[in-house]
Amino acid sequence: MGYEMVIENGRVVTPDGEKNWDIGIKNGKIAALAAPGMLSGFERKIDASGKYVFPGGIDVHVHMDDLGAEALEDWRHGSFAAAAGGITTVADMPIDCVPSTVNAEAVRKKLDRIRGNAYTDYLLWGGLTTDNLSEVEGMLKEGAAGLKSFFADSGAEDFVRTSDVVLLEAMYKASEERFPIMIHAENEEMNRYYTEKYGKNNDWADLSRMHPEAGELEAVSKCLLLSELTGARVHIAHLSSWKSVRLVADARRRGVRVSCETCPHYLVFSENDYKEKKALLKCAPPVRDEENREKLWEELKHGNIDMVSSDHSPNYISENDSVCQAWAGISGIQNTLLVLYSEGFCRGRLSLGRIAGVFALNAAKLLGIDKQKGSIEIGKDADLVILNPQKETIFDRSQMKTKIKSSVYQDFHFRGRIEQTFLRGVRVECKEPGGRYICR
Numbered sequence: 521m522g523y524e525m526v527i528e529n530g531r532v533v534t535p536d537g538e539k540n541w542d543i544g545i546k547n548g549k550i551a552a553l554a555a556p557g558m559l560s561g562f563e564r565k566i567d568a569s570g571k572y573v574f575p576g577g578i579d580v581h582v583h584m585d586d587l588g589a590e591a592l593e594d595w596r597h598g599s600f601a602a603a604a605g606g607i608t609t610v611a612d613m614p615i616d617c618v619p620s621t622v623n624a625e626a627v628r629k630k631l632d633r634i635r636g637n638a639y640t641d642y643l644l645w646g647g648l649t650t651d652n653l654s655e656v657e658g659m660l661k662e663g664a665a666g667l668k669s670f671f672a673d674s675g676a677e678d679f680v681r682t683s684d685v686v687l688l689e690a691m692y693k694a695s696e697e698r699f700p701i702m703i704h705a706e707n708e709e710m711n712r713y714y715t716e717k718y719g720k721n722n723d724w725a726d727l728s729r730m731h732p733e734a735g736e737l738e739a740v741s742k743c744l745l746l747s748e749l750t751g752a753r754v755h756i757a758h759l760s761s762w763k764s765v766r767l768v769a770d771a772r773r774r775g776v777r778v779s780c781e782t783c784p785h786y787l788v789f790s791e792n793d794y795k796e797k798k799a800l801l802k803c804a805p806p807v808r809d810e811e812n813r814e815k816l817w818e819e820l821k822h823g824n825i826d827m828v829s830s831d832h833s834p835n836y837i838s839e840n841d842s843v844c845q846a847w848a849g850i851s852g853i854q855n856t857l858l859v860l861y862s863e864g865f866c867r868g869r870l871s872l873g874r875i876a877g878v879f880a881l882n883a884a885k886l887l888g889i890d891k892q893k894g895s896i897e898i899g900k901d902a903d904l905v906i907l908n909p910q911k912e913t914i915f916d917r918s919q920m921k922t923k924i925k926s927s928v929y930q931d932f933h934f935r936g937r938i939e940q941t942f943l944r945g946v947r948v949e950c951k952e953p954g955g956r957y958i959c960r
Contacts (some may be wrong), residue, residue, distance in 0.1 A: 525945060527625075530568030530906065533575070534882055537873045543573065547901040548944035553898060566940070568906055574894050575854040575876055576608030576903025576941065577857055578883035580702070581757055581781065582660030583849065587633045588618020590837050593923050594871050595637040598853060599955060601921035603639045603948040604831075604878075604940045605854035606905035610640050610894055613667050616645030616833065620679040622647040623656030631662070631957060635742035639948050640904075642798060643887060645702060650680045656693060660833045664702040665887050666755075672708045672804065681708060684742075691752035699960065700753040700886055703743050705764075706805055707735035724794035724884055727843055728806045731821050736805050742762045744771040755886055756780040758831050760805040762815035769824040779826040779886055782816055784859040785850050785928060787828070789813070795922045799837045799846035800928040810831070814847075817869045824893045826882040830856050834924045851927045853932075854920070857905065858913060862934040889958060891928035902945035923959030 523544040532539040532553070544552030544559045552559055557889055577601065585593040602610055612630070614621030621630055627644060634642060646659030649665040649872030656667065667690060669682040682690075687701075694701050711731050718726040740756055744767060746954060747754040759765055759782050768780045790810045803805065819825050833849025841847075876895065884894025893901050913934040917925045941948045943955070 521561065522546070526562040526565045527568050527573060527904065528565055528573045528908070529556050530571055530573035531874045531878040532573045533736055533876045534896055535877045537637050537871070538598065538733045543896065543902070543904070543946040546713045547946045548902055548946070549897060550898050550900050566906070570908075570910060571939070572872070572898065572907045572909060574606060574857065574905040574907060575880040576905055576943065577879045578609045578887070578894060579607050579829050579832070579853065579856065580611045580827065580886060581613065581831045582610045582853060582891055583613045583831070583833040585616045585834070586637075589616055592754070592836070595634050596639075596838070596953065597921060597923035598832065599637070599639040599642070599953065600948070601854045601923055603943065604921045604938065605959075606904040606907070607853065608640050608641065608936050608941065608943045611643040611645055611665055613886060614645050615674055615676055615679050617818070620647050620676050621645070621659070622652050622679060623655040624662050627659050627662040631691040634957070635929055637953055638859055639953045640887075640943065642955055642959050643960070644957045645692040647679055647924070648682050648686065648701065650683045650686055653686050653689055653696040656690065660697065660699060663957065665753050665960050666702060667694070667897065668702045669874065670702070670704045671742070672704055672706040672711055676871055678744060688716050689744050690749040691754070696754060696755070702755045702757050703937050704757050705736060705739035706731060710735035710738070718794070720888065722842050723775045724798055724843055727794060727802065728791045728808055730843075733763065733808060735914050736761050737879065737902055740767050741858045742855065744776055744778060748774070748776045753777045758783050758786075758803075758805065758829070759825070760786050760808055762812055762819050765816070765819040765824050779882070781818070781827045781829045782825050783829060783831045783850075786816055786853055787813065788815060788818070788859055788863060789928070791844065798899055799841040799926050800876050800926065801849050801850070802846050802848050803831070808941060817864070820864075820878065821874065823874075825878065826885070828856055828860060828878050829883070835925070837926050847881055851924065852929065854922070855915065855929050857907070857938060858934040858936060861936045888960065902942055904942045906940040908937045908939050909935070927934070
């Protein structure tokens with residue numbers, strides 16, 4: 521059997537740990553996994569001696585902005601940055617574009633914009649607002665992966681936070697038609713009250729008080745209750761509190777169909793970093809104290825956090841931005857695997873096998889694409905990442921592939937360097953983008 525390419529001598533990372541396999545690739549698929557030196561009849565080979573081969577990452581939570589907000593990010597830059605960070609598939613949020621993706625026409629408009637401009641494969645989330653329940657079926661027919669709902673104010677006029685009644689009805693529909701609903705879980709009333717109370721101080725140390733942990737816990741509890749009542753598949757976005765993670769884990773043990781994510785910035789930074797990072801570190805919900813950060817690593821280690829998503833949401837950052845005026849979003853799509861490897865594995869917090877799960881496989885399961893993506897198995901897409909553990913990455917501006925060259929990770933030293941990323945067996949380079957749309 522002939523192969524288009526063989527990756528030799530790599531330490532292949534699977535959810536079960538490292539394997540000494542050579543990988544044979546044919547027609548964009550993984551065609552063989554064999555002991556070193558056993559594969560022959562290939563057109564070219566890559567020697568990965570001493571290096572790790574990870575499955576291509578799947579990020580279920582990105583804001584590419586393109587279409588009405590392309591000054592901040594676009595698919596050419598954002599998806600190339602994703603690939604530079606080892607991510608080969610992304611699911612784009614229905615917000616931070618104009619219009620928001622809240623009906624079938626908006627889905628089609630976004631797809632027209634993306635086509636030919638993505639270096640990664642991609643899916644789209646449809647938006648669930650307070651008044652668009654009748655639009656859900658149309659978005660699903662256009663291939664939307666599922667729905668995104670906000671309990672807190674989204675900041676977009678055409679994406680009003682979802683009412684409890686609409687969310688309940690949508691969950692019944694999700695249970696029947698077997699699609700997931702992702703939820704931004706914060707209590708808006710608490711956010712408004714405490715922002716009014718502390719926002720006038722313009723002190724970055726107050727940001728975590730303005731979006732209190734109690735608001736996240738209350739909103740997560742509501743998600744779990746409605747999911748349990750309806751049987752809907754629910755995914756809770758960007759959890760900042762380890763206590764929220766425990767609520768999810770307890771519900772899952774009761775049979776609730778729920779998963780959750782955290783983000784790299786919650787694992788790397790704490791509220792102590794606001795003094796230095798200021799607006800670069802503003803996100804919603806905010807990072808919390810140092811004890812919470814370490815406990816998130818523990819929850820990730822023990823399998824209570826299903827995946828790590830970037831929540832990539834870049835914007836212009838000004839030194840003059842006040843706490844309330846500054847954009848709540850972090851540019852981080854390039855850094856997920858490096859955080860997991862450098863700050864997780866290299867510091868003894870996380871196994872390589874666990875990284876394979878939270879970086880790729882669990883996200884593939886959420887999106888319903890695990891038969892073709894998410895792990896290094898025969899028959900799956902040859903979405904692969906080669907990481908050199910003997911080198912380091914200094915993430916300076918020259919490394920940034922995003923459109924806006926600002927990042928909370930600027931000048932961060934990571935152990936390990938991502939050297940090559942392959943999408944369906946083709947190395948991702950600055951040539952014509954080869955990403956494809958994946959319909960639900």
